[in-house]
Each structure stands twice: as C-alpha cells, then as structure tokens.
Amino acid sequence: MPQTLIEKIVQKHAVGLEPGHIIQSGDFISIQPAHVMTHDNTGAVMGKFKAIGATKMDNPSQPVFALDHNVQDTSEANLKKYAGIELFAKDMGVDFYPAGRGIGHQIMCEEGYAFSGGMMVASDSHSNMYGGLGCLGTPVVRTDAAALWATGQTWWQVPPIAKVELSGVLKRGVSGKDVILAICGYFNNDEALNHALEFSGDGIAQLSIDQRLTISNMTTEWGALAGIFPIDDITINWLKNRAGFVSERGLSGVPSDENSDVHPRINLNRIDELVADTPKADADVYYARSFTIDLGSIQPFIAGPDNLKTTMTISEASEKKMKIDKAYLVSCVNSRVEDLSQAADAVNGNQVANGVEFYVAAASSEVQAESEKRGDWQKLKDAGAITLPPGCGMCIGLGMGLLEENEVGISATNRNFKGRMGDKTAKAYLASPAVVATSAITGQISSPSTYDNTQPVGEMHIHPKPSTETSTVKILDGFPEELTGELIFCYQDNLNTDGIYPGKYTYIDDFTPEQQAEVVMENYDPQFGKLVKEGDFLVGGYNFGSGSSREQAATALKYRGIKLVLAGSFSETYKRNAINNGFLVLEAPELVNDLKDTFGTEKLTQNIGIDAVIDFSASVIGINDTEYPLPPVGTAAQEMIVTGGLENWVKERI
Numbered sequence: 001m002p003q004t005l006i007e008k009i010v011q012k013h014a015v016g017l018e019p020g021h022i023i024q025s026g027d028f029i030s031i032q033p034a035h036v037m038t039h040d041n042t043g044a045v046m047g048k049f050k051a052i053g054a055t056k057m058d059n060p061s062q063p064v065f066a067l068d069h070n071v072q073d074t075s076e077a078n079l080k081k082y083a084g085i086e087l088f089a090k091d092m093g094v095d096f097y098p099a100g101r102g103i104g105h106q107i108m109c110e111e112g113y114a115f116s117g118g119m120m121v122a123s124d125s126h127s128n129m130y131g132g133l134g135c136l137g138t139p140v141v142r143t144d145a146a147a148l149w150a151t152g153q154t155w156w157q158v159p160p161i162a163k164v165e166l167s168g169v170l171k172r173g174v175s176g177k178d179v180i181l182a183i184c185g186y187f188n189n190d191e192a193l194n195h196a197l198e199f200s201g202d203g204i205a206q207l208s209i210d211q212r213l214t215i216s217n218m219t220t221e222w223g224a225l226a227g228i229f230p231i232d233d234i235t236i237n238w239l240k241n242r243a244g245f246v247s248e249r250g251l252s253g254v255p256s257d258e259n260s261d262v263h264p265r266i267n268l269n270r271i272d273e274l275v276a277d278t279p280k281a282d283a284d285v286y287y288a289r290s291f292t293i294d295l296g297s298i299q300p301f302i303a304g305p306d307n308l309k310t311t312m313t314i315s316e317a318s319e320k321k322m323k324i325d326k327a328y329l330v331s332c333v334n335s336r337v338e339d340l341s342q343a344a345d346a347v348n349g350n351q352v353a354n355g356v357e358f359y360v361a362a363a364s365s366e367v368q369a370e371s372e373k374r375g376d377w378q379k380l381k382d383a384g385a386i387t388l389p390p391g392c393g394m395c396i397g398l399g400m401g402l403l404e405e406n407e408v409g410i411s412a413t414n415r416n417f418k419g420r421m422g423d424k425t426a427k428a429y430l431a432s433p434a435v436v437a438t439s440a441i442t443g444q445i446s447s448p449s450t451y452d453n454t455q456p457v458g459e460m461h462i463h464p465k466p467s468t469e470t471s472t473v474k475i476l477d478g479f480p481e482e483l484t485g486e487l488i489f490c491y492q493d494n495l496n497t498d499g500i501y502p503g504k505y506t507y508i509d510d511f512t513p514e515q516q517a518e519v520v521m522e523n524y525d526p527q528f529g530k531l532v533k534e535g536d537f538l539v540g541g542y543n544f545g546s547g548s549s550r551e552q553a554a555t556a557l558k559y560r561g562i563k564l565v566l567a568g569s570f571s572e573t574y575k576r577n578a579i580n581n582g583f584l585v586l587e588a589p590e591l592v593n594d595l596k597d598t599f600g601t602e603k604l605t606q607n608i609g610i611d612a613v614i615d616f617s618a619s620v621i622g623i624n625d626t627e628y629p630l631p632p633v634g635t636a637a638q639e640m641i642v643t644g645g646l647e648n649w650v651k652e653r654i
Contacts, residue, residue: 002282009136013119028637031156035113036148037122039104040069042085048146058152060093066104071391072399102364102390105129105332112265116231128220131228132213138226155636160288162195166203168296173449176211177432180218181301185311186456193223203295209238210338217333293458299451304416305427315453317445325407327358327440331395334412335363343437344376346448352384353443359401361388410439473632478642483614485537489606496547499524501556513559520556525604534561545574554578568592582645591628
C-alpha cells in the first residue's frame, strides 16, 4: 500500500501495531517519538507528571527541557521556577538548556534532536518547524508530555495529508517568510486546517534550510498540524556542515554524551545511514488535498493586523505610508543567521527613525555568536537596535518593548493576534526581516526594493478518497463492538470552547462534574440542556471545539451523559483533550453534510428523532438504511476510553 512521507515516518515511530498494519491517514495509533521538548511550561508538566504518581522517566534521553519564553524576567519567583526545572532535569537525567541558550525549537535543530527522517513532538504549537529539516514535528498538550515522560509513548491520530507544490523561482529579495505569508493570505478559508503538509516541487531546490524552517514553522498559522519538506541534497549538506561544526566546537553545551568525541545525534555515521535509506513519498500516493503556488508570483507580503488571513503586498503597504512605533526582529521563525544578515543589509548604515524602537534578539546564543562574527550584529546595534537575550520575549507578550496603547508594530514573528504583543488597542503587522529592518529605518512599513503590484498565483484541489477494502478493527476487552444512540444535531461550524463551556466557570477549581453538566453549551444554546438526554450522540459541524484549550469543554459533555461527539472535523486540541479524558470524538463529514441538507440551520439544537448504530469493528455508523464511514478506532484510542483517559492509562503502566 503506497504511503506518504509522513505515513512512512510515523510507521517507524508507531508501537503496538498489529502484524502487517500499514499506517494510513486517519489511523489512531500509539507513537514513541524520538524526543519531546518542553520549555517554560516544563513546570506545569512536572505537576501533571507527579499527580499521576510517576517518579522516574521511562527514557531520560527522550525529553528535552529548554527555557526560552520568559528569559528576561529575573524576579526571584521566576528564577526560583527556573532553578526548580533545572534541578528536576538533573535528578531525572534529562538534557537541559538554560535561559540564554536560545529558543527551544532552534536548539532542537542545532543540537540534532530534530533529525531528518525522525518524529518529534513538543508541548508548543510551533513544533511544526522541524519539518524544515525533513523531521516530522507536531504539537502535543501538556498531559501528553507527562505521559511521554512516564511511559515513552502517547496516542496520535494520523491527520489528513495534503501536498503543497512550490514551483518557479523567487524574485530577488523575496524570502521564505514572504512565501508563507502569501500562502496564509491567499488560501485563507481554512483549506489546510488540521492537515499535515508535504512540500514538493522544483521551487524547493532554491530554498535554504533557514527558509524551510521559517515556512514549516508558520504552517501552524495556516492551521496545519505539521509541514514537512523532503530530505534532499540541501538537507544532507546542512547536516554535514553541522556535523563538522559541532566536531570543531567540541561538545561544550552538548549534555548527552560529554565523554565522547562524536556528537550523539549529529555525526557522519548517522548521516550516512540517512543517505542510504532516505524516506520519501511513494509514487501515486493519495493526498486529501493538493496546493500549488508559483514562487515567481510572490513579492514581500505584510499580514495583519490581528490575523494572518488579511494580507497585502509591500507595494500596497508602501502606498499607504503606514507609520510604525516599534519594529521586532525576534522569535523562532525569523531570528536565524540569514535573517539577521538580511536585516543588516537592509539597514545599510542608516539609523533607526526618530520615535521608533527596533528590538533584536537572536534565535540562539550560537546564532548570535555567528552573527557577531559576520559583523551583522554590530551593524544592527550601530543603527540603534535594542538587543535582547536569545528567547521568545515580546513575541509571547513577555519582557520589555511590548506594544502600548494604539501603537503600531511591524514584526518578524509568527503571530499578530490582538493583544498578544502588548495592549489590545495596538496593531501588529507581520513581515520578513528585511521589511522589518527597512521599516525601522524609514519609520513606516516599507521594503528595501520595489516590486510590481502582482498577486500570488496558486490553486487548491480536493481529492475524493479512493474506495478501499476496509479491514476489521480489533476490539479490546471492555470496548463496545457496537453502540446505539439518538442523534442530537448542532449544525454550527467553528463552535468554540466558550460556546461549549463558558469561560467564567473555567477557573472555579471546585466546580463539580454535576455543575459542569448543568452549564454545558450554555453560551451556544440555553435550550440544549432541556433537549439532550443521557446516551445521546451529539453531531456538530466543522472545526468543532475551536478556540481556547480548556479541557472542560470535553468533560462537561461527557458528564452530561453524551456518549460521543460526531462532527465534520475537530480542533486538534479539542480532540486531544477529549480522548485524553476518555471521551470519544469521531469525524463523520458525510453524515454532517446530509444532516445539514435535511434539517438546515433554523434551530441551534435539534432533537431529530433518529437512532444511529455504530459498528466499531467495521468503522461505520448506520442510520436507517444508510451507512456512513468513520475513522477506524484503533486500539490506542480504545485504551483511552476503556481506562477513562490518559492519566489512568499512564497509572496502569508505571
């Protein structure tokens, strides 16, 4: 059976598969990723780890701790928190990188944890970035991280996989950041939501690793769960250069194997093995969607304010003469050596405009050292840039330099949500390092080069899944082979967690399950509680559970007696929270489409009086004389339901 690159990588990291099981999109499986990275949230994961009764790491070489978010905070409380994490790492034998070493994602690449052809997760949404090296990176929630510490594994559902074909040649001065901003603005109707992406096409050959990391990083903002580039000569040469660099540097700062002359992760033997057996997608493999984009049609882009779906070309922005107050060259997406070099070239010996503050922080201490060696760092300082330690800082709304009331900022970060980088009245625009640096010099959004005002050229196609012979799913003891329930239909797409479980109850620590059940769906439809009964199947629309990550939006429905939720699609965070709490959620887009056509949108909640029967072994739901396909509920997901959730599952194994 043909497999995509992503399916092949997952196959290597899956555990507990039935003999002959070839992984395909939609499968619920158990995974054992090579590494799991946590940052400042390590403290929160420590709490979950201890709460489930774990006392030691299953595999101390799997976790990596890197402090990067709040590194400017030298208060006693934060230093105590950081010291506690460092001590915990030492006690557990875990690789630890202190504040100042750099942003966790960058460290993972520099130190070879995110190795090409492997799979790695992080409790941070920008773990997609590892895809720039041909490493499958995807986010997990904190409960998953604790489970990985304790058992070495967690569950995952392989998402739908899409192909993104990049063709043509970039114009001079156009960067990887411009490519991903153009894509986010052009395909801005959630076309890539909850998909895993594989990049292909002749345009890839001109993209450096720094540019690929930038593009993969911001597939997160496009709504994707992963974005991976093929492993090609550019990847291999980058790895070989890194192997030479770390060999020349010695093993200072490499905690895994201090007594060895060979780096434990980036070494020529491992690279040779990768070259000899490079994973790649099979010919004629199925992709749920395909995108094409002509790189030659892209010029520098600006995104914002408040979102990435609103974009404009630099030509359009220049005409508007948009004055700025602050400029930022920081973050895991755009503070590498190439980025700092492009910004230094754009500055070109000029001074930051009066009234503008220009902040610069490297992605890592190594990046800063190399930038200093090249002279780029000094050029930026000479121009009047305010330098900060390597870390996330104002990208996440921490530290100095935040946007104040009604200010306008231009930033080489990856997010510009209202209030994220400071005051909620401020406006944040995203752009490439060259545009950010030029804007800092001119005092308004502008570019070092001029371009014809052309728009991107691209297409998107949805591919019907070919009919395949469905195999019988193994059913574990305690999990039902069949389940019957009456359908409750809530047609709303993008039903967010505030609608499902009002935010005002979220931080009431002693709110009981019974109270959660009483208020569930209160903001969406006050009549919901009167219409639903215990044992019903809830059918929702598309992107069910979007918004906040509060897990009560899943548990409240469970406590209300809903057996499971069916929807066209789910927010991935909602899905993880639900199954981690022993509550089953399944995608059934064909069923949802039919119910929308039949019952419409006149009522928020409809008790449609239809019984449905789910056959889990055959992966179908039967309604009257019609059967609708469901994703196979593999043993990994069944175990979560039978044990009552991930924490109980972990307790049984430690």
